Every structure is written in C-alpha cells, then in structure tokens.
Amino acid sequence: RIGDLAYRGVLAQAFDGSVQGYAFLVEFALFAIPYFVLKRERFRNDPTKLFLCACSVILAVVTNRFNVFLIGMDMGPGWNYFPSVGEFAITFAFVAFGVVLYKIGVNYLPILEEEHK
Missing domain, CATH: 1.20.1280 (Monooxygenase)
Structure with missing residues (x-):
C-alpha cells in the first residue's frame, strides 16, 4: 500500500x-x-x-x-453519507459469523491445546 x-x-x-x-x-x-x-x-x-x-x-x-x-x-x-441500519446490521452479522466460525473451529479442530493437569 x-x-x-x-x-x-x-x-x-x-x-x-x-x-x-x-x-x-x-x-x-x-x-x-x-x-x-x-x-x-x-x-x-x-x-x-x-x-x-x-x-x-x-x-x-x-x-x-x-x-x-x-x-x-x-x-x-x-x-453526506452515514451507513443505514441495514448496513450496520450486515456488518455486525459478518462479525458474528466470524465469531461463530472461530468457535466451531476451536471446538472441532486441534487449534488450542488443552491444559494438562
């Protein structure tokens, strides 16, 4: 860039x-x-x-x-431009989708190691 x-x-x-x-x-x-x-x-x-x-x-x-x-x-x-409510909703939906994908990945893939006791 x-x-x-x-x-x-x-x-x-x-x-x-x-x-x-x-x-x-x-x-x-x-x-x-x-x-x-x-x-x-x-x-x-x-x-x-x-x-x-x-x-x-x-x-x-x-x-x-x-x-x-x-x-x-x-x-x-x-x-003047400011995002509409729909644009904010879509943005938050993408973020939420990313969080859900991360959670699924961590639960089902060996991404984070479990602590050994």
Missing part, C-alpha cells in the same frame, strides 16, 4: 494535516504495530501480547472500512 501511494506520488498527502491523512496514519499504525511486536519471540509466546495484536488488526480493519466510506468518500459540500 505504501508502495502504491509512493508510485502514484501521493504519499506526502498522508502527512498534509488533513483528516484523511491522519485517518490513514492511524490505520497504518494499527496494522504495523503487530508486525513489530511479533518480531520478538518472547512477545509471540505471550498470550496477552497476542491478544492485543489481534485486537490491533481488528481495529485496523474497522478503521480501514471507516476510512473508505466515511472519511475518504467526501464528495464535497451538500453530500
């Missing part, structure tokens, strides 16, 4: 002080933090750090969607 922005000559717009620039930097930071945290082996073996990295990635994806539809889609004066 950085390469694409640099290739198109618009990377400097991320630092121009606009709402869109700040939103992009926040999104990018949320995606980049797990990369740097998980480079250290001791953090990869820490369940708390893994959870925080997973939360960071989830927040990054949510931020990306907000950036695309709420922040980046500024059509100028007189144009």
Whole structure:
C-alpha cells in the first residue's frame, strides 16, 4: 500500500494535516504495530501480547472500512453519507459469523491445546 501511494506520488498527502491523512496514519499504525511486536519471540509466546495484536488488526480493519466510506468518500459540500441500519446490521452479522466460525473451529479442530493437569 505504501508502495502504491509512493508510485502514484501521493504519499506526502498522508502527512498534509488533513483528516484523511491522519485517518490513514492511524490505520497504518494499527496494522504495523503487530508486525513489530511479533518480531520478538518472547512477545509471540505471550498470550496477552497476542491478544492485543489481534485486537490491533481488528481495529485496523474497522478503521480501514471507516476510512473508505466515511472519511475518504467526501464528495464535497451538500453530500453526506452515514451507513443505514441495514448496513450496520450486515456488518455486525459478518462479525458474528466470524465469531461463530472461530468457535466451531476451536471446538472441532486441534487449534488450542488443552491444559494438562
């Protein structure tokens, strides 16, 4: 993504002080933090750090969607967009479906090890 922005000559717009620039930097930071945290082996073996990295990635994806539809889609004066109730419902349904798939996967596949007593 950085390469694409640099290739198109618009990377400097991320630092121009606009709402869109700040939103992009926040999104990018949320995606980049797990990369740097998980480079250290001791953090990869820490369940708390893994959870925080997973939360960071989830927040990054949510931020990306907000950036695309709420922040980046500024059509100028007189144009306003806010998701409808149906769009929110579909989004929450996708999240719920992901949680259900995860739960099914953990229950029926050897994903998490059982603790030995």
